[in-house]
Amino acid sequence: MRDHETLPRLPANHVPLTPLSFLLRSARVYPNRVAVIHGARRFAYAEMLARCRRLASALAAAGIEPGDTVSVLAPNIPEMLEAHYGVPMAGAVLNTINIRLDAPAVGFILRHSSARALVVDREWGAVARAALAEMPEPKPFVVEIADPEAPTAGEAIGGTEYEAFLATGDAATPGRMPADEWESIALSYTSGTTGDPKGVVTHHRGAYLNACGNALAFGLSPESVYLWTLPMFHCNGWTYTWAVTLQGGTHVCLRRVEPAAIFAAVAEHGVTHMCAAPVVLTMLIHAPAEQRQAFSQTCRIATGGAAPPSAVIARMEGLGFAVTHLYGLTECYGPATICMPQPGLDALPLEERAAFMARQGVNHPTLEEAAVLDPDTMRPVPADGVTLGEVMLRGNTVMKGYLRNPAATEAAFAGGWFHTGDLGVTHPDGYIEVKDRAKDIVISGGENVSTLEVEEVLYAHPAIMEAAVVARPDPKWGEVPHAFVTPSPGAAGAALTEAEVVAWCRARLAGFKAPKGVTFGPLPKTSTGKIQKYELRQRLHDGGAEG
Template sequence: MARATHNPYETDLDQNAANTTPLTPLSFLRRTAAVFPNRTAVIHGPVRRTWAETYERCVRLASALAKRGIGVGDTVAVMAPNTPEAFEAHFGPAMIGAVLNALNIRLDAEALAFILGHGEARVLITDREFSSVMAKAVAMLDPARRPFVIDIDDPQAKGGELIGAMTYEQFLETGDPAFAWRMPPDEWEAIALNYTSGTTGNPKGVVYHHRGAYLNAMGNIATWAMPHHPVYLWTLPMFHCNGWCFPWTVTAMAGTNVCLRAITAKAVYDGIADHGVTHLCGAPIVMGLICNAPEDQRRELKPGLKMMTAGAAPPAAVIEKMERMGVEVAHVYGLTEVYGPVTICAWHEEWNELPLEERAAIKARQGVNYATLEGLMVADPVTLQPVPRDGETMGEIFMRGNTVMKGYLKNPRATQEAFAGGWFHTGDLGVWHPDGYIQIKDRSKDIIISGGENISTIEVEGVLYKHPAVLEAAVVARPDEKWGETPCAFVTLKEGSTVTEAEIIAWCRANLAHFKCPRTVVFAPLPKTSTGKIQKFVLREQAKAL
């Protein structure tokens, strides 16, 4: 008897409003404010606000924006450090279908003007500390397309003036705390716009949707095994991949946001000690700030402090220092295009028996996918054939899943190229270890080809960081008539340390194959982005000029 093609599980069992709701991080705020209304949501200097108060402010923001005619598909730009206003902006605009564009506070007026114009910002909420650069940026726009400007008049801001039509607090007063805000009818609706820090040409606008924001926020919780009510220190900029989705993560867990306007060693130690911080995130530069802080700026760190690091491949030597201080380091990896971190060096208990140096070397790997990222592989960049899992064969890192961006705003060609073959092309080069863990060896643009041999700048930097006198190091290609390119090291020394170029080169030759060793060493401070990434394109230009 032929089997019936009828599937009973697809009959009269349709999706409906009772069994299907679009995923959105807005649901986190609604729940937390209802369940834990009196718990502290935000700490900012002397300011303390509960979740009930924070929820009301977000609703007022949504209402005030709606009264200005802002709605679905409109962009609300925010230029602010890690303040309560920046946090609230992760919810208020989304409550009316608008899109948050958190601006990089280190950008110049020209770059900001491009972003405001390209993103079609209708409202600009700007902290007074950045009034000078924002006034210039707005003035560069067509007068007919300039956004409505609102000032954040933070008492902790240093200098600046008010350039907007009203202050943020005045704007909130125009909002209705009983405003009936909307949940997105479709989880594919945009929630945020983030611009990549492109080194050539104009930056690309990366568009996030509610589903991805929800899932990556939950991925952070599962990956880090975050408990209820974490106390989270904002050492990571909220404008960087929406703070790796942690505004939504902390909200889901009814935690406390400890805001920091400026990231200094003293501010970090004080924040941790004064508020009982349990979790923080940041690039390796933040770890360096903590473990190399002067004694007079340090406070006691209680065991169990957890730090998530990404943004650049962390040297094993830095991880080792942090763990000697009792800080539990989680190494993650991601990009703007995937909502921040989406891989983790997931830890195995048996690795705890290894010497600290070996543990740190393992932890320096980028690891395996979050449970919320469907696919991760290292493959040939042209054929997309996976490379052998031998820890040696180099390939490009590819990703796919629900936490990959919608695409690049108004740039279909770049979107198609990024998604060619049904995978997101990261542009990062790495290897696949036998246990399935990936490890970045370089950005494709950072690899050095010397005499036909590929040299990983990350490998050379790892050796440099182990030198006792080295605080920071970066390696780039320097043009060479004979070899094509040779490694050039830029090094910042620890305070009070002295070492010569010859000694640094000798150190590398004792720890690396000789062809990988720097031929040139430059002692100088390293240029960095606002998120702590070393600006290698600046160093490459300097190396060319040597």
């Protein structure tokens, strides 16, 4: 053995990575800087640390032990942010629950996660009460949030009020730091569009690294003001709950994601960064003039999910937002790839620049590798921008696995990579572009049709607000593309016809890629705002897709 390999690992030279350290540092370096804004409330970093320590102390005094699960059902409010520090400071695992779920789904999560405590905003008191009613004993103890910014008083369900619970804790108690960075920090549940959702378990090391990658890739700094339009319940806010604190930036909480509130917050607080699903971008673009407010700064907005169509990127820039495209899943803490700009990009015509920015890009700074592989051979596909493969990931920011689901965990990690289930290509410059979910690709007469490519063309139409394309069974071609379209508000949208939509696509796509039919109306979405293509396919199967 080489001499250098015999040097010891000691407390002086090895400390488990945890994002809890970010709050300790910012409270020391920026004690009086505003950490949290929520309505009239303001918390400096020193106070934020004290509140989180009280929460951890109170949880421990109430019987929460290391490894226990603490669930939170709340919107983007300070208490939800505090849970991202206070719960793991107690050694517990944070389970943030989607506030759009119904009582049976919430009940499933509470049972499957073996939740020992539930922190709930009273606006969701009725949902929590119904979910808890179906749980066996011992039920989790309840802490209730009475947010002064809530639209109604909500429903009290007999738990301890949050501020009273905090008062039972001790801010002088430092809290528990993990002995091992592989310890679980959070448990997030997937959307569960088919069957029960899966519980994604993540660790302190991955949360620390992904937060560092977010701060680096998105340009966060101590001057950053981050608006919480992305749900904190969605894979821990893509770890921005920790990333903003890492840099000592300001968290601006937003209880409801509405255009008027977003524009007002950006203008009033000088918001510099925010994240959102594509549906929020669409919402901002089509907001009535009276809901918009001008602001002088450029606000960087990162969006995930399906690639934002070029037209959406262009319109967002016109409103003062600079769009960054990210790609990821709950299983990789949120962002896994980012479309990094290249020198000279700003000089390109807007259409070319927007087309480049719609790619999913390259691996996140703290993800080891993202690649498009042939799932049969596990070899990279040619970097020709054409050959389809599956997007796969590996690195320290990939989940530990699925809770109590060894079969799904083994399948997800087959061959030493995490299988995303997304189909994509690698361009000659090495950038990845997702073409479709494996289940969403349309195979028409033996030709692959990317529904995302067709949707890109549809979104470019000035009278189309939202669009989704799925496969429709066809006796001749096997299946053909069918478009579901939500027209834009106003006269142009009201006058939109199927013939006009099909002609628009045929003028911009190969004939076999153009939709063979169009259905008009609102699109069904999951609780996280993703369009439910499986429901659209079912409508076609049931014969209910007449426009």
